[in-house]
Amino acid sequence: MITFSNVNKWYGDYRALADINAEVQKGEVVVVCGPSGSGKSTLIRTVNRLEEIKSGRLTFDGQDVHAPMSSAQLNRLRSRVGFVFQSFNLFPHLSALDNVMLSPMHVNGVKRSEARDQAMQLLERVGLASKALSYPAQLSGGQQQRVAIARALAMKPPAMLFDEPTSALDPEMVGEVLAVMRSLAADGMTMMCVTHEMNFAREVADRVWFMDAGSILESAAPESFFKNPQHPRAQRFLSDLRAH
């Protein structure tokens, strides 16, 4: 579904991504973890081209994401990649329902009544049907992030990307967002999640990618990654986590 081959990215002299070779299979849940500044967010943001790459090839659902293309083609490609941000980025001037309806209507040309029905179903799915008419500022962080997930799902994406979806949340709200992500994984959604929630990785992920200094140092099934990490940097990272 998502393949990286020899992907490199530089910020000036700084090498943000170094020869990334990896693949996310259809239906697979991949958790990307690693210390801050290791390139996790940069990696996930290259998938819908919020970040450009310097060299290499990145395909999404068979399509070369970084090939030269018109902006209309890029918009169409982006509309098929579900993306959830750390800071939710809901549109504050629209109600939860309108947030979810906006892009199907204006990007995909779905009729209003149809978009509304679909949006209500999605809000129901994330447990927020009763908040459909609330504005983002009236919702808690966890509720906002769940609306943001519904908004991304409304475009019917073949895969969902999560960029630290729970890092900006109060601890008691993390669970409700993870529960939604769990149910998505259970439904067979292809997912790539940058997260520090190691329990989520252990229980839900099919693979864990460990990144440091712009490279994927280890890619393993969660049991073996958490029990028996191979790379010394990963061992140190996990023991630092356990120390808390």
Next chain:
Amino acid sequence: MFSIFEILRDNWLLLLIGQYPNGPLGGIACTLILSVLGILLAFPLSVLLALARLSPWRLLNWPATALVYVARGVPLLMIILWVYFLVPLLIGRNVSGFVTMLCTLVLYEGAYLAEVVRAGIEALPKGQMEAARALGHSHLGAMRLVILPQALFNMLPSMLSQFVSTIKETTLGYVINVPELTFAANQINNQLLTKPFQVFFILAIIYFIVCWSLTRAATALERRIEARRAGPRRAGTAPQPTVVVETLAAEP
């Protein structure tokens, strides 16, 4: 003091509507129509200028930037005289003082408002544009549906103060014989000859009342918007203020 009331009693119609219907509409009516039309026409221009200023495309960016800098870097009176002498040359026939003044105001206010709009757009969190683009909206689509509705709403108080400035700027129409309020006052002064202080005192008071009440309205609006921004955050636990929902729903 008594003569002030006398002047008002004898000339209130002239101050209100000029020599209409025997001549062109003037006085306060002319001033207000000029200001309202000026700001209404300047507004779409300013949005276009701001979008061009923010565009990475040089062909759009450079001329818009040049226009904004020139309009902001030259005294308004200079622009009035330019338009006054240039427009008839360009279109080959004379235009009224009113139209000249309107063109000038649209240009001048458009340039100032463009910077207000640009600031309003740039003040929004970067994540808003990013989220819209990630959902597949085009740049202009994201501007129209996500960025501008928020930016313009936040800018309402600034736009109202710009409107107040516009009212004050219409006084300069006097130099090209636009029959606005200052012109009317000067006519009265020329008739009476001996009471310039009283006449221009009345003029000042009228401008002050109009501008001051609008400034007050801008301040009140600003407070409401601030309360709206701060309010709902606290309302996470408290019951939601219904006013907030109403103002939000009234947005385009």
